[in-house]
Amino acid sequence: MDATVLSWCKRLIASRSVTSEGTRAIAAMCASELLAPLGIEARLIPSAHEGPAQVNLLATVKGFDRAAPPIVLNTHLDTVPPGDHASWSECGGDPFAATVRGDRIYGLGAADTKLDFVAKVMALAACGTPRRDVYLVGTFGEEHGLVGAKEIAAAGILPAGALAFVGEPSHLEVITAHKGLMVFELNVSFKPRRFDHPCAATRIVFEGRAAHSSTPALGRNAICSALAALVAHPPRVVVSIAGGDAVNRVPARCEAVIANDPSHSEMIIDESAIDVKGEIPAAPRHYIPPQAIAALAQFAAALQEFADRAGTPEPGYAAPTLTCNPGVIRSADDSVTLEFELRPPSALGLDVVRAGVAKIVARLAQDAPRLEIGLIERRANPGFRSSFEGETVELAMAALARAGLRLESGVKAGCTEAGVYAAARLRPVVVGPGPSTGVIHAPNEYNLLTEVDGAIRFYRELLQL
Numbered sequence: 001m002d003a004t005v006l007s008w009c010k011r012l013i014a015s016r017s018v019t020s021e022g023t024r025a026i027a028a029m030c031a032s033e034l035l036a037p038l039g040i041e042a043r044l045i046p047s048a049h050e051g052p053a054q055v056n057l058l059a060t061v062k063g064f065d066r067a068a069p070p071i072v073l074n075t076h077l078d079t080v081p082p083g084d085h086a087s088w089s090e091c092g093g094d095p096f097a098a099t100v101r102g103d104r105i106y107g108l109g110a111a112d113t114k115l116d117f118v119a120k121v122m123a124l125a126a127c128g129t130p131r132r133d134v135y136l137v138g139t140f141g142e143e144h145g146l147v148g149a150k151e152i153a154a155a156g157i158l159p160a161g162a163l164a165f166v167g168e169p170s171h172l173e174v175i176t177a178h179k180g181l182m183v184f185e186l187n188v189s190f191k192p193r194r195f196d197h198p199c200a201a202t203r204i205v206f207e208g209r210a211a212h213s214s215t216p217a218l219g220r221n222a223i224c225s226a227l228a229a230l231v232a233h234p235p236r237v238v239v240s241i242a243g244g245d246a247v248n249r250v251p252a253r254c255e256a257v258i259a260n261d262p263s264h265s266e267m268i269i270d271e272s273a274i275d276v277k278g279e280i281p282a283a284p285r286h287y288i289p290p291q292a293i294a295a296l297a298q299f300a301a302a303l304q305e306f307a308d309r310a311g312t313p314e315p316g317y318a319a320p321t322l323t324c325n326p327g328v329i330r331s332a333d334d335s336v337t338l339e340f341e342l343r344p345p346s347a348l349g350l351d352v353v354r355a356g357v358a359k360i361v362a363r364l365a366q367d368a369p370r371l372e373i374g375l376i377e378r379r380a381n382p383g384f385r386s387s388f389e390g391e392t393v394e395l396a397m398a399a400l401a402r403a404g405l406r407l408e409s410g411v412k413a414g415c416t417e418a419g420v421y422a423a424a425r426l427r428p429v430v431v432g433p434g435p436s437t438g439v440i441h442a443p444n445e446y447n448l449l450t451e452v453d454g455a456i457r458f459y460r461e462l463l464q465l
Contacts, residue, residue, distance in 0.1 A: 076139045110446050214413040238290075
């Protein structure tokens with residue numbers, strides 16, 4: 001790999017752009033230090049809803065054939081939170097310190113999707129004047145609801161009918177369809193319960209395995225393990241519970257604080273639980289009623305059952321049916337909140353999923369009349385399916401051939417900004433360097449340097465077609 005390309009790969013990984021922190025710093029660096037020296041002027045568009053730290057980057061490069069449909073090159077610049085830094089062993093415990101080992105470059109955002117942006121810029125630099133008008137877009141907030149792309153689409157900045165190439169790791173396969181994504185929040189409220197006398201407590205840590213929530217079978221959900229274990233030992237009084245850091249990642253850790261009731265000295269025994277020795281410094285004052293924990297465990301089980309039987313399997317997706325992921329749980333003195341998501345295949349309507357979840361919640365409320373059960377739909381992002389005979393797919397395949405890359409297409413379990421752009425009457429496909437399954441949203445995320453080079457060739461050829 002060219003030394004300049006590698007340097008920019010490392011710089012983008014080193015630039016913090018966790019979705020909750022914003023993309024202004026990385027977008028400003030790309031505009032002033034990466035694009036401006038190439039003669040490409042970029043503007044930063046602050047979010048209309050999420051404050052000045054969240055910005056979209058937009059640059060327009062004029063082509064010589066004004067009759068040809070324009071191209072949109074879209075990449076999101078935000079990342080999920082890194083999680084436990086110690087788990088990033090390939091980076092020496094620092095997920096922002098890019099590390100190269102053989103053909104792999106490790107670091108947060110290496111595959112999802114910072115290096116795709118580098119490849120697109122390098123292709124623009126190499127091709128000279130492109131045939132078509134090009135809209136280069138670096139979005140914010142993809143990891144928490146595709147909000148940057150939604151703002152771009154709502155503003156009408158991108159021309160309808162444009163051929164959109166949405167960057168996501170696909171091993172440079174052309175992705176012609178992906179699932180939708182729905183995010184909900186379940187709130188279980190109750191009258192605050194207080195201990196009659198001071199009580200010591202112990203923290204129990206349930207360990208899982210992180211994975212992208214589009215492929216939950218590749219992970220192990222620590223929240224589900226914790227709820228199942230707590231229900232299996234009803235004498236235990238749960239003081240608090242907290243797990244997960246992002247709804248679109250299978251939670252690798254969940255902590256429960258358990259009251260040390262002398263009359264029930266048995267400790268929870270579960271292969272996923274680790275007893276962290278030592279009492280909680282401050283004696284707990286409130287606790288969660290057992291029926292609330294039971295209701296949450298019941299809900300998680302019912303949600304999985306619904307996902308397993310909803311809709312008709314659609315071959316090609318890594319999980320051919322609806323998938324679910326309880327991603328974040330937090331307790332307060334009078335409530336427990338569970339954030340969860342579902343990913344329906346493109347043929348399964350969002351309204352069908354919505355109705356199925358509502359039915360589970362209604363049954364839960366009926367079974368636990370002393371609890372107040374509330375459900376909030378946080379977002380619903382559409383899936384998409386592109387015509388294989390469409391111009392965008394044909395152009396992508398021609399560029400792959402000219403770049404000497406494999407002519408492969410497929411579908412993707414994850415949800416991307418392509419669904420947003422398709423709804424805005426653009427014609428998208430999804431493509432990008434690097435592996436997705438089992439790599440993104442997990443420690444030691446990596447990309448392949450040979451595929452980043454391949455992406456540069458692909459985009460360069462694309463810009464000339």
